Amino acid sequence: MVLQFTDKGIYCPAGDFYIDPWQPVERAVITHAHSDHARYGSKHYLCQHDSVYLLQLRLGQDISVQGVAFGEVVRYNGVSISLHPAGHIIGSAQVRVQQGNEVWVFSGDYKVENDGISGQFEPVPCNTFITECTFGLPIYNWQPQAVIFSNIRQWVQDNQAAGKNSVILGYSLGKAQRLLYHLRDVTEQIWAHGAIYIPHQLLREKGWDLPEIHRITPETPTAAYKNNLIIGPPSAADTSWMRRFNPYALGVCSGWMQVRGNMRRRNADAGFALSDHADWTGLLQAVRATGAEKVYTTHGFSSAFARYLTENGIPAQEVKTEYGDTDEELNIPETTPNEQ
Template sequence: MLLQFTDKGIYCPAGDFYIDPWRPVERAIITHAHSDHARYGSKHYLCHHDSVALLQLRLGQDISVQGVAFGETIRYKGVTISLHPAGHIIGSAQVRVQQGSDIWVFSGDYKVENDGISGQFEPVPCQTFITECTFGLPIYNWQPQAMIFSGIRQWIQDNQAAGKNSVLLGYSLGKAQRLLYNLKGVTDQIWAHGAIYIPHQLLREKGWDLPEIHRITPDTPASAYKNNLIIGPPSAADTSWMRRFNPYALGVCSGWMQVRGNMRRRNADAGFVLSDHADWAGLLQAVKATGAEKVYTTHGFSSVFARYLTENGIPAQEVKTEYGDTDEELNLSETATSES
C-alpha cells in the first residue's frame, strides 16, 4: 500500500512522511489548519501557502513550515506529492501521492460548493481515494449557499425591526470567514469575539478580501453593537460574553442544524444549515469524479458510507482515525479567548 493507516496517522513508507498525523513525526503534510488535522510537535510541516500563517498562529511562529502552491510537485524519496483545492476553508488542500502509476488522494475535509472564499473543490483522478464522511447520511442535503445567506440576512433584518441584536455562532477558522465574506454590509458594523477577530485580522493582513470588523472587549459599550451583527465561536454559548447582548436573538450556523431538535438543544432562536463539509450528494459526487477503484472512508458516518459505496459497485472500507473529534476552535492565548 502506498499509504498506510498507523497509530500516528496516515503514513507513506516509500516517502517516509505522514499526512495530518495525530502524533509528532519527522515530516508532516497538512491538509488544513483545523486542530484535528494540524497538531503540534512534528519537526517539519508542509502545507499550502495560504495555510502557513494559520499554522503559525495555531502552532507557534517557530515551527518549521514550507508552503507550496496548488499543483506544485515535490518529491520525497521517489514519491511525487502535490496539493489540490479542497474548498473546506482558506488554504485547505487534498494531498495527491504518486509512486509509478499508483496514485492515492487524501481529501482531508472538503465541500464541493464554492463558498466564494475557500476555493473550488477539484476532483483529482486516482486509483485510491480517502474521503471524510462527516455528513455521510442521505438526510444531510444542503440548500444552495445563496438561499442560506438570504435567510440569514432576512433574520438579521427581522431582529433589527424587533430591537434585538443578532448573534451568530460559527467556528472561528473557516465558518467565521465564510459568514463575514458573504454578509458584508448587512449591518452598519460587525462585531466579533476575540477568537474570531485574531485570525480574521491575520487574513486581512495577508490580503484576503474580508470586511472590517470590531473586537468586543469588556469595555465595549452596549450602544456600539446595538442593532448590529455579532459573531462568536460555539464555545461562547451560554457564557457571560453572550449575556451582555440582551436583548438578542441567537443563530447557530452548522450542518448539524439539519436534524430536528438540535436547534432547541443549543438554545438557539434560529438554526442555519451551513456546513464547510460536503453533504451526502457532495460526497458521492466527489468520489465518482475521482474515478477511484478503491475508497477508504474516515471520520463521521464512515461505515454507512462505505457500505453504500460497496453495494453500488465501488469497493470501500472504513478506517479509524483521530479526525473529527474537535470543535475546530483555535487554541489561542487566554487573552484572546477570554472576553467576559
Template sequence: MNVLQFTDNGIYCPAGGFYIDPWKPVDKAVITHAHSDHARWGSKHYLCQHDSVPLLQLRLGKDISVQGAGYGETTLINGVEVSFHPAGHMIGSAQVKVTVQGQTWVASGDYKTENDGISGEFEPVKCHTFITESTFGLPIYTWKPQQQLFSNIRDWISANQAAGKNSVLLAYSLGKAQRIIYNLKDHVQKFMVHGAIYNGHQVLLEHGWNLPPVERITPDTPKSAYADAVIIAPPSAAGSTWMRRFNPYALGVCSGWMQVRGNMRRQNADAGFAISDHADWPGLLAAVKATGAEQVLATHGFSSTFARYLTEQGLKAGEVKTQFGEEEEPVTENESEPS
C-alpha cells in the same frame, strides 16, 4: 500497493517517510488545512498549501519549521510526488495527492463541493484510492444552495433589528466565520467578533485576503456598539457569561448539524442555519465518482454507513478510524473575556 497506511501516529507514506495530518508529533507532516484536528503541534517540519502557512503559524507558533506550496505544484519527498489540490473547505485547505511508482492515492482532508466565494473551487483528482471524509455521510444531509441560506440569515437579522434584538451568530472561528462575514458584507454595516475569530481574521487581512474589517469585542466595548452590528462568536461561547453583554439578543447557530431540528433546541438557539464547510450526501457521492477511484476509504463522521452504501453500489470501499472530527479548541475562560 499501499501508498498510504493508517498507523497510531496518523496516515503514513512509507516510501516518503511522511505523515498526512498526523495526530502525534512526527518528523515530516503534510497538512491539509489549519483546523486544530488536522494541524497539531509538535512535528519537526510541516508542508502545507501556501495560504495555510500564516494560519499554521498562528495556531502552532511563529517558530515552527513550515514550507508552503501552491495548488498543483509537485514537491518531491524522498522521491515521492506530493501535490496539493483545492478542497473548498476553508482558505488554504487542500487535498493531498501522493504518487508512488505509478499508483496515486488522494487524502481529501475536509472538503465541500459548493464554492463559497473565498475557499476556492473543489477540484476532483483522478486517483486509484480516495480517502474521503464522511462527516455528513447520510442522505438526510443535503444542503440548500448557499445563496438561499444567506438570504435566510439576512431576513433573520432584519427581523431581530425590528424587534430591538442584537443578532449573534455562532460559527467556527477559522474558516466558517470568514465565509459568513464575506457573504454578508454587502448587507451588514458592522461585524463585531469574539477574540478567537479576530486573531485569525487579522492574519488573513494582513496577507491580502479581500475580507471586510471586523471589530474585536472587549470588556470595554460599550453596549451601544452592538445596536448596528452583527456579532459572531465560536460555538463554545454559547451559554458562557461572555454572552450576557449582548442582551437582548437572538442566537443563530451556523452548522450542518442544524439540518436536524432537535439540535437547534438542544443548543437553546433561536435559529439554526444548516451551513456547513463539509460536503453533503450528494457532494460526497459526486466527489467519489469524479475521482474514478478503484478503492474508497471513508474516515470520520458516518464512515461505516457511507462505506457500506458505496459497497452496495459496486465500489471497493471500507471504513478507517482516525482522530479527525472536532475543528475547534474549547474556548478558555481567558478567551471568553478577551482583553
C-alpha cells in the same frame, strides 16, 4: 499500499512522511489548519502556502513549515506529492501521492460548493481515494449557499425590527470568514469575539478580501453593537460574554442544524445548516469524479457511507482515525480574562 493507516496517522513508507498525523513525526504533510488535522510537535510541516500563516498562528512562529502552491510537485525519496483545492477553508488541500503508476488521494475535509473564499474543490483522478464522511447520510443535503445567506439576512432584519441584537455562532477558522465575507453589509457594523477577530485581522493583513470588523472588549459600550451583527465561536454559548448582548437572538451555523432537534438542544433561536463539509450528494459527487477503484472512508458516518458505496459497485472500507468535526477551533484563547 502507497499509504498505510497507523497509530500515528496516515503514513507513506516509501516517502517516509505522514499526512495529518495525530502524533509528532519527522515530516508531516498537512491538509489544513484545523486542530484535528494539524497538531503541534512534528519536526517539519508541508502545506499549501495560504495555510502557512494559519499554522503559525495556531502552532507558533518557530515551527519549520514549507508552503507550496496548488499543483506544485514535491518529491520525498522518489514519491511525488502535490496539493489540490479542497474548498473546505482558506488554504485547505487534498494530498495527491504518486508512487510509480499508483496514485492515492487523501481529501482531508472538503466541500464541493464554491463558497467564494475557500476555493473550488478540484476532483483529482486516482486509484485510491480516502474521503471524510462527516455528513455521510442521505438526510444531509444542503440548500444552495445563496438561499442560506438570504435566510440569515432576513433573520437579522427581523431581529432589528424587534429591537434585538443578532448573535451568530460559527467556527473561528473557516465558518467565521465565510459568514463575514457574505454578510459584510447586513448591518452598519459587525462586531466579533476575540477568537474571531484575531485570525480575521491576520487574513486581512495577508490580502484577503474580508470586511472591517470590530472587536468586543469590556470597554465596548452596549450602544455600539445595538441592532448590529455579532459573531462568536461556539464555545461562547451560555457564557457571560453572551449575556452582555441582551436583548438578543441567537443563531447557530452548522451542518448539524439540518436535524431540527439540534437547534433546540443548542438553545438557539435559529439554526442555519451552513457547513464547510460536503453533504451526502457532494460526497458521492466527489468520489465518482475521482474514478477511484477503491475508497477508504474516515471520520463521520464512515461505516454507512462505505456500505453504500460497496453496494453500488465501488469497493469501500471504513478506517478509524482521530479526525473529527467538533474540534475546528483555533488553538488560541477564545476568551481572555477581560472578555468574560
